[in-house]
Amino acid sequence: MAEVRNTDTRERILDVAERLFMAHGYDGTSMRQITGEAGVNLAAVNYHFGSKESLIQEVFRRRLDWLNEERMRVLDRLEAEAGGQPVKPSLIVDAFFGTLLRMAEDDARGGMTFLRLLGRTLTEPSEFIRAFLAHEYKVVMDRFKEALFRALPDVPKAEIVWRFHFMLGATSYAIAGTDALRLVTDWQIEEEDSVDRLDRLVPRLMSFLIGGLRAPLPQFDQSGR
Amino acid sequence: MAEVRNTDTRERILDVAERLFMAHGYDGTSMRQITGEAGVNLAAVNYHFGSKESLIQEVFRRRLDWLNEERMRVLDRLEAEAGGQPVKPSLIVDAFFGTLLRMAEDDARGGMTFLRLLGRTLTEPSEFIRAFLAHEYKVVMDRFKEALFRALPDVPKAEIVWRFHFMLGATSYAIAGTDALRLVTDWQIEEEDSVDRLDRLVPRLMSFLIGGLRAPLPQFDQSGR
DNA sequence: CCACAATTCATACGTTCGTTTGAATCATAA
DNA sequence: TTATGATTCAAACGAACGTATGAATTGTGG
Numbered sequence: 352m353a354e355v356r357n358t359d360t361r362e363r364i365l366d367v368a369e370r371l372f373m374a375h376g377y378d379g380t381s382m383r384q385i386t387g388e389a390g391v392n393l394a395a396v397n398y399h400f401g402s403k404e405s406l407i408q409e410v411f412r413r414r415l416d417w418l419n420e421e422r423m424r425v426l427d428r429l430e431a432e433a434g435g436q437p438v439k440p441s442l443i444v445d446a447f448f449g450t451l452l453r454m455a456e457d458d459a460r461g462g463m464t465f466l467r468l469l470g471r472t473l474t475e476p477s478e479f480i481r482a483f484l485a486h487e488y489k490v491v492m493d494r495f496k497e498a499l500f501r502a503l504p505d506v507p508k509a510e511i512v513w514r515f516h517f518m519l520g521a522t523s524y525a526i527a528g529t530d531a532l533r534l535v536t537d538w539q540i541e542e543e544d545s546v547d548r549l550d551r552l553v554p555r556l557m558s559f560l561i562g563g564l565r566a567p568l569p570q571f572d573q574s575g576r
Numbered sequence: 577m578a579e580v581r582n583t584d585t586r587e588r589i590l591d592v593a594e595r596l597f598m599a600h601g602y603d604g605t606s607m608r609q610i611t612g613e614a615g616v617n618l619a620a621v622n623y624h625f626g627s628k629e630s631l632i633q634e635v636f637r638r639r640l641d642w643l644n645e646e647r648m649r650v651l652d653r654l655e656a657e658a659g660g661q662p663v664k665p666s667l668i669v670d671a672f673f674g675t676l677l678r679m680a681e682d683d684a685r686g687g688m689t690f691l692r693l694l695g696r697t698l699t700e701p702s703e704f705i706r707a708f709l710a711h712e713y714k715v716v717m718d719r720f721k722e723a724l725f726r727a728l729p730d731v732p733k734a735e736i737v738w739r740f741h742f743m744l745g746a747t748s749y750a751i752a753g754t755d756a757l758r759l760v761t762d763w764q765i766e767e768e769d770s771v772d773r774l775d776r777l778v779p780r781l782m783s784f785l786i787g788g789l790r791a792p793l794p795q796f797d798q799s800g801r
Numbered sequence: 802c803c804a805c806a807a808t809t810c811a812t813a814c815g816t817t818c819g820t821t822t823g824a825a826t827c828a829t830a831a
Numbered sequence: 832t833t834a835t836g837a838t839t840c841a842a843a844c845g846a847a848c849g850t851a852t853g854a855a856t857t858g859t860g861g
Contacts, residue, residue, distance in 0.1 A: 360838080378603035379702065382819060392840050397820060399838090474696045474752045477604065510780070517746040517784045524745020527699045554794035555735070559742045562791020569779035585808080607849060617810055622850060624808095802861105809856065817848070826839065831832100 361399050363389045369410050369461060373468035377407055377477050408483055410468075414454075414461045419491045422450050426498060437501040441561050447495050448522050448560060452553045455526075463526075470527030473519065510568060518560045525556055586624050588614045594635050594686065598693035602632055602702050633708055635693075639679075639686045644716045647675050651723060662726040666786050672720050673747050673785060677778045680751075688751075695752030698744065735793060743785045750781055 367389040371380040382403060386393045400406040425446040429438045455466045475481060499511050592614040596605040607628060611618045625631040650671040654663045680691045700706060724736050 376601070376603060376700075376702070378601060381817075383817085392838095393819095394821080394840070395838085403819065471699045474699055474749065475601075477601070513777075513780050514784055517750055517781065520749020521742040521746040521788070523749060524699065525742055551794075551796060552738075554796055555738050556742065558791045558794040559739055559788040563746070563784040563788035566783045566787020569776075569783040571776055571779055606847075608847080617808095618812095618849095619810070619851080620808085628849065804861085805859090807856100807858075810854085812852085812854105814851075815849100818846080819844105820846105821844070822842085824840085824842105826837100828837075829835090831834085 360389075360391050360395055364391060364396060364399065364406070365410055365413060368406055369468060370464050372407060372410065373464055373471065376471070377475065377480060404479060407480065411472075411484065411487065414465045414469075415487050417460060418451065418454060419487070422447055422491055423494065425450055426494065430498070437504070438498060440499065440502045440564060441557075443495060443498050443502055444518065444560050444564060445557060448518065449553060449557065451522065452526075452556065456550075466526045470523040470525075473523045506568070514564050517563060521559060521563070522556060525552065585614075585616050585620055589616060589621060589624065589631070590635055590638060593631055594693060595689050597632060597635065598689055598696065601696070602700065602705060629704060632705065636697075636709065636712065639690045639694075640712050642685060643676065643679060644712070647672055647716055648719065650675055651719065655723070662729070663723060665724065665727045665789060666782075668720060668723050668727055669743065669785050669789065670782060673743065674778060674782065676747065677751075677781065681775075691751045695748040695750075698748045731793070739789050742788060746784060746788070747781060750777065 364385060368380070368385050371384055371388070374380075375384075382396055383393060385406075386395055389395075396403065396406055400409055426438075426443070429442050429446060451466070451469075454460050455463045461468075472480060472484065475484075496512065496515065499515065500508055503511060589610060593605070593610050596609055596613070599605075600609075607621055608618060610631075611620055614620075621628070621631055625634055651663075651668070654667050654671060676691070676694075679685050680688045686693075697705060697709065700709075721737065721740065724740065725733055728736060
């Protein structure tokens with residue numbers, strides 16, 4: 352029996368969809384744009400993926416599976432090296448966010464395109480996309496939260512969760528907004544500090560994240576509660 | 577001549593549009609949903625605003641005009657009080673982000689709904705929305721950047737712009753994702769630390785932002801330029 | 802009260818959307 | 832070569848989209 356699987360059409364659709372979803376969002380991208388730019392027939396998406404919803408889920412799964420497994424591997428190694436001791440917070444942060452950012456240098460894994468798509472989608476309006484991402488992220492998030500709890504035993508857990516949240520936001524936005532920023536800020540910054548210098552973005556962002564994570568705890572107003 | 581202006585229909589459309597754009601995004605919200613929930617005729621939007629594009633611009637303008645003027649007023653006052661001396665960075669950050677967050681307590685100014693809409697829209701895919709926001713923000717952004725340059729004379733300007741960018745992201749995401757976070761983290765945190773406690777979010781976020789802003793400068797790899 | 806502008810309304814226009822269909826083409830195993 | 836399943840294709844479907852129209856209704860100044 353012939354059960355081949357033409358991966359060429361599939362991959363070309365996924366690549367184009369990834370780029371268009373990044374540029375115009377889920378609702379803003381039509382099947383006709385995708386199939387048109389991919390040079391395949393309109394019906395190909397429904398044939399290979401079933402529906403537009405399944406398509407974007409596959410767009411994410413293709414990249415996220417590797418990313419989150421890699422994050423787990425890195426954290427595994429860090430915890431093994433620490434031998435029972437808590438892992439340094441900066442190393443945990445790098446395992447999560449650094450691994451993500453270093454994906455951008457790897458075009459075979461989506462590079463900047465997927466990173467920016469992911470950054471945008473964390474505030475995506477579509478309900479089913481948020482639910483899907485939440486499910487995909489659940490295990491790895493819990494794991495990293497636990498690691499941070501152990502690494503920062505003196506910081507209230509609620510505070511750690513909040514700051515993890517803040518870090519996620521800073522990172523998403525730093526990635527997703529790289530060209531929106533150009534519009535907003537109109538910065539006259541020397542060439543070598545341009546947004547494209549990804550190798551400088553990583554240490555920059557990492558300094559900011561660690562600074563925020565280790566900031567003095569907030570003093571709540573006496574009126575609080 | 578009768579040039580009345582029925583503000584009731586206009587306002588009701590704006591309120592509903594604000595909420596629906598927040599929940600489902602620009603492309604994900606139809607004119608029929610808006611007019612239906614607002615209890616007005618389908619043609620009312622085109623009559624009062626001209627088009628869907630003009631409608632969302634008015635949704636933003638209605639809130640942003642006051643917000644950015646208030647930010648300027650606060651910064652004016654801070655600089656006057658400093659009398660020529662640079663203003664403390666934490667005060668500048670509070671003038672920008674604190675003023676934004678305190679809007680959420682003011683339902684007459686949109687409250688949380690507008691805040692979350694704004695948070696989401698900073699990574700909005702639609703080209704004309706990004707362009708519109710960039711234009712609306714240009715003046716106030718330049719002003720605050722200048723204030724930070726003076727407040728942190730030893731920090732390279734490029735670094736400050738980056739960190740301002742990171743702060744924007746952390747704040748946007750903290751606001752926009754308040755219920756997406758519930759999905760992702762599934763945190764078992766005591767009642768009083770719930771997301772709804774906005775009065776605690778402000779000092780929490782502010783500590784994080786200041787910590788990030790004042791973090792040690794990043795060390796670039798020897799390989800980098 | 803009348804005249805006229807402002808507003809509301811039901812309805813329709815043309816387009817684009819995601820999806821489906823059934824035939825045509827391709828590739829492979831027997 | 833032939834049979835069979837995998838894939839591609841052109842065409843069409845009904846639904847929903849943003850917008851436009853012209854008549855009906857409302858409100859107000861003269």
